[in-house]
Amino acid sequence: MSAAPGVEMRGLAKTYRTGDREIRAVRGIDVSIRPSETVALLGPNGAGKSTTIDMVLGLARPDAGTVSVLGGDPSVAIAAGRIGVMLQTGWLLRDLSVRELVAMMAALYPSPLDVDEVLGLTGLGELAGQRTQKLSGGQAQRVRFAIALVGDPDLLVLDEPTVGMDVESRHAFWTTMREFAARGRTVLFATHYLDEADDFADRAVLMARGSIVADGPPTEIKAMVGSRTIRATLPGVALSELELLPGVARAESRGESVVLACSDSDEAIRALLARFPAARDIEIAGAGLEEAFLQLTGSDADEERAA
Amino acid sequence: MSGRAYIRYELLRTVRNRRYFVLALGFPLVLYFLIAGPNRDQTDLGGSGLSAPLYYMVGLAAFGAMNAMLSIGGRIATERTAGWNRQLRVTPLSPREYFRAKFLTAYMTVLAALALLYLAGAVLGVRLSANEWLSMTGLILVGLIPFGALAILLGHLLTADAIGPAMGGLVAVLAVLGGTWFPITSGVLYDIGRALPSYWLVQASHVALGGGGWGRTGWLVVAGWSVVLGVLAARAYRRDTARV
Numbered sequence: 048m049s050a051a052p053g054v055e056m057r058g059l060a061k062t063y064r065t066g067d068r069e070i071r072a073v074r075g076i077d078v079s080i081r082p083s084e085t086v087a088l089l090g091p092n093g094a095g096k097s098t099t100i101d102m103v104l105g106l107a108r109p110d111a112g113t114v115s116v117l118g119g120d121p122s123v124a125i126a127a128g129r130i131g132v133m134l135q136t137g138w139l140l141r142d143l144s145v146r147e148l149v150a151m152m153a154a155l156y157p158s159p160l161d162v163d164e165v166l167g168l169t170g171l172g173e174l175a176g177q178r179t180q181k182l183s184g185g186q187a188q189r190v191r192f193a194i195a196l197v198g199d200p201d202l203l204v205l206d207e208p209t210v211g212m213d214v215e216s217r218h219a220f221w222t223t224m225r226e227f228a229a230r231g232r233t234v235l236f237a238t239h240y241l242d243e244a245d246d247f248a249d250r251a252v253l254m255a256r257g258s259i260v261a262d263g264p265p266t267e268i269k270a271m272v273g274s275r276t277i278r279a280t281l282p283g284v285a286l287s288e289l290e291l292l293p294g295v296a297r298a299e300s301r302g303e304s305v306v307l308a309c310s311d312s313d314e315a316i317r318a319l320l321a322r323f324p325a326a327r328d329i330e331i332a333g334a335g336l337e338e339a340f341l342q343l344t345g346s347d348a349d350e351e352r353a354a
Numbered sequence: 355m356s357g358r359a360y361i362r363y364e365l366l367r368t369v370r371n372r373r374y375f376v377l378a379l380g381f382p383l384v385l386y387f388l389i390a391g392p393n394r395d396q397t398d399l400g401g402s403g404l405s406a407p408l409y410y411m412v413g414l415a416a417f418g419a420m421n422a423m424l425s426i427g428g429r430i431a432t433e434r435t436a437g438w439n440r441q442l443r444v445t446p447l448s449p450r451e452y453f454r455a456k457f458l459t460a461y462m463t464v465l466a467a468l469a470l471l472y473l474a475g476a477v478l479g480v481r482l483s484a485n486e487w488l489s490m491t492g493l494i495l496v497g498l499i500p501f502g503a504l505a506i507l508l509g510h511l512l513t514a515d516a517i518g519p520a521m522g523g524l525v526a527v528l529a530v531l532g533g534t535w536f537p538i539t540s541g542v543l544y545d546i547g548r549a550l551p552s553y554w555l556v557q558a559s560h561v562a563l564g565g566g567g568w569g570r571t572g573w574l575v576v577a578g579w580s581v582v583l584g585v586l587a588a589r590a591y592r593r594d595t596a597r598v
Contacts, residue, residue: 097597104444106595125444132444137437144365154359155445194441204444 053233054103054202055079058112061098072098074257075112082201085234087244089268090254096237097135099254100206102236104132114198117202124202128156131200135190135207139179146175149193156198168226169193170219184211192220196227203227205236209243221247245269275333276314279326280304292318304328357451364455365462377426382418386410386474394478404563408482410417411475413488415468416559417534419494420552422467423501424521425439426460427550431517434594439510443595449588457502486562493558497576500551503583510590514582518551528552 056078063070073095080086088096101107103114117124124130138288140148146166153159160257166172169189174182182190188211195203208224209217224247228234244251245265253261253268261268282303289305291300294315297308309315314333319326370377393399393406402409433439442452468491472480482490512520529535531543532552538544547553554572561567568576 089438126446128446134440140438151360151363155447
């Protein structure tokens with residue numbers, strides 16, 4: 048099955064209407080995911096990631112364009128039990144133990160994995176007898192993960208899977224994910240953490256305001272948006288001069304201080320100190336994704352908040 | 355694929371939700387003892403020849419069964435609000451299996467409520483033939499189909515916050531027009547009532563009072579509402595995939 052299709056999105060678009068406002072959540076995107084590829088859908092809140100995932104799963108109907116999942120309509124792949132899904136937050140069904148809930152979901156699939164094996168895999172062994180309504184946010188998230196895995200799907204779709212998890216759970220989560228993907232499964236996950244895309248995905252698709260801004264290996268994306276900023280108090284220096292420094296992409300003034308958006312912050316800081324020894328209160332920070340997107344797209348993302 | 359295991363867990367969690375289960379079962383029971391208890395020795399209610407314990411047991415059977423059936427709407431609305439409905443949509447669970455699970459859960463609650471009520475009736479001296487018990491119960495169960503569809507429909511249309519008051523009002527109206535509390539025997543309300551499934555549910559329970567059951571009109575009304583509400587419920591379920 049080496050030629051088995053993965054996920055194909057062509058010209059996919061979705062607009063939501065709330066009252067008299069229109070929110071163009073997804074504006075005609077093309078994404079092609081090969082089988083056994085792990086792809087991160089990366090973007091800040093409101094970029095259109097969840098809407099895209101809803102369309103891939105058939106939970107939202109596209110206004111334009113087509114989605115093909117595992118060679119056909121999403122509903123066909125879902126009915127065949129070939130997709131495992133972890134949707135964004137929400138509660139679990141209550142009044143069942145963790146084990147019972149996972150077993151209940153396993154019963155819906157044609158060839159599920161062993162429930163206890165999945166509980167072990169997701170670190171839920173000790174919580175198996177616990178009622179679902181008594182779990183912490185991170186624990187509930189792990190149960191959701193177990194539910195996504197238990198059907199032994201060919202395609203795993205995860206919407207912000209690590210939200211609410213502590214560092215340890217997050218680490219364990221990605222370790223399990225890696226094992227699972229290594230079995231040749233296709234994985235599509237949405238995240239707004241650049242590092243998660245970088246550490247885990249073969250490829251990152253960068254979304255901003257409903258469009259795809261970049262699509263490539265995570266390292267490339269990281270180079271694009273993972274730039275650092277240098278902030279320093281430096282009165283009386285022209286911004287144009289600062290922009291000429293090596294490694295500096297753009298300079299802005301904020302009162303007495305300047306903010307340098309860097310393509311190479313190491314080079315930039317050396318040059319800055321060599322040229323302007325008076326610079327003080329220096330801070331170097333990794334730009335958040337949101338900030339990076341603002342730089343990339345050059346405008347405010349607030350108008351499109353369709354998470 | 356085993357829809358059966360899925361249904362088993364659905365039933366298990368219904369029984370475990372004590373507040374829901376106890377209310378659905380206990381409410382008609384408490385009402386019954388409050389109303390029929392003090393009048394237990396009255397053997398000729400309003401010159402009808404019926405004993406008070408029998409008359410009220412039968413009335414509450416229709417009302418309690420309707421209440422228990424409609425209560426699945428509230429559970430559905432809660433599950434939707436929790437995002438569980440969307441989770442189910444991305445599993446191979448078919449709408450048919452989903453509906454079956456919901457109906458079976460509701461019927462289990464209904465049967466438990468009826469059994470308790472019958473037991474309470476027997477304690478207060480109600481005696482019926484096996485045939486009367488069975489035909490009353492059978493007809494009530496059939497008469498509940500439109501209510502199950504209605505509950506699923508509302509569960510998928512309304513949020514958890516809105517469904518409580520909506521159901522409360524609806525139950526009151528359906529119960530009054532159906533003649534649950536007092537018989538309506540003529541006029542516009544009578545005509546309206548006869549077109550409603552609650553009227554025929556009450557008629558179903560009145561089999562135990564020597565009533566004639568449904569006849570052609572009754573079957574047609576119940577079947578009509580079942581089909582119409584069933585189609586609407588299926589449509590509401592299919593459409594209901596958005597984040598709540």
